[in-house]
Amino acid sequence: MNDMKRLKLEYxxxxxxxxxxxxxxxxxxxxxxxxxxxxRVSLPDFARKALSSGYVIVARDADTxxxxxxxIFYCTPTEYEYAFVSYIASSGSRKGVGSLLLxxxxxxxxxxxxxxxxxxxxxxxxxxxxxxxxxxFVITGLANNRGNDENSVLLQLDF
Numbered sequence: 020m021n022d023m024k025r026l027k028l029e030y031x032x033x034x035x036x037x038x039x040x041x042x043x044x045x046x047x048x049x050x051x052x053x054x055x056x057x058x059r060v061s062l063p064d065f066a067r068k069a070l071s072s073g074y075v076i077v078a079r080d081a082d083t084x085x086x087x088x089x090x091i092f093y094c095t096p097t098e099y100e101y102a103f104v105s106y107i108a109s110s111g112s113r114k115g116v117g118s119l120l121l122x123x124x125x126x127x128x129x130x131x132x133x134x135x136x137x138x139x140x141x142x143x144x145x146x147x148x149x150x151x152x153x154x155x156f157v158i159t160g161l162a163n164n165r166g167n168d169e170n171s172v173l174l175q176l177d178f
Contacts, residue, residue, distance in 0.1 A: 025082060026116065028123055031075040041075055042066045044086050048108045053141065054167060056106075073105065076123055078116050088116035092136075094128045101175070102128040104138035107147075117150045125154060125176070135177040142170040151176075 031037035045062050049055045056065060069075050069091040078088040088109035094102035104124055109116035128136055140147040142161065156174040163170050 025080055026078045026087060026119055027081045028119065029077050029079060031070060031077060033070040037070055037075070038066055040077070040086065041070065041089065044077070044089050044108075048089075051108060053169070069105070074127065076120060078109070078119055087114070088120055090120040090124060092124050092128075094124075094131050094133055096132045096134070100134040102131070102133040102136045104136060107150075117147075118153070121150060121154055129178055133178065135175060137176075138174045139164075139171040140174065142172050144172075148172060148174075 073093045091106040092104045156176045160173045161170040
């Protein structure tokens with residue numbers, strides 16, 4: 020059975036059960052980031068801000084309910100012309116979780132009337148760069164904005 024067919028997307032609401040689920044997932048995947056998100060900001064504060072100011076979508080296994088991936092993005096066309104993808108993570112690579120999440124972000128932002136989407140990833144994060152390229156994002160520059168020696172690749176998708 021195709022893993023993509025077993026996944027269901029769920030938009031989390033700004034409520035205690037969503038906060039607990041998001042915080043638990045962030046704690047599970049934080050070590051995958053360089054540097055970890057928790058070394059730069061408080062994970063509880065990050066989770067609260069994401070739920071109160073942005074959109075959080077989780078990809079869950081339809082059979083077990085296990086969270087397989089999550090994304091946080093900000094899409095407020097009335098304030099910003101471009102939406103911003105802050106975070107995409109999955110528990111396992113090459114299962115289509117990132118593609119499913121990014122596809123939903125793009126659809127959401129188009130419906131909302133955004134001019135496009137901006138994001139960034141590590142210069143050495145080849146799987147992430149390939150995911151964004153697959154959906155038509157282009158590299159618009161580099162920035163050293165993460166407090167270490169590695170550059171961020173700035174990405175943009177225009178609608």
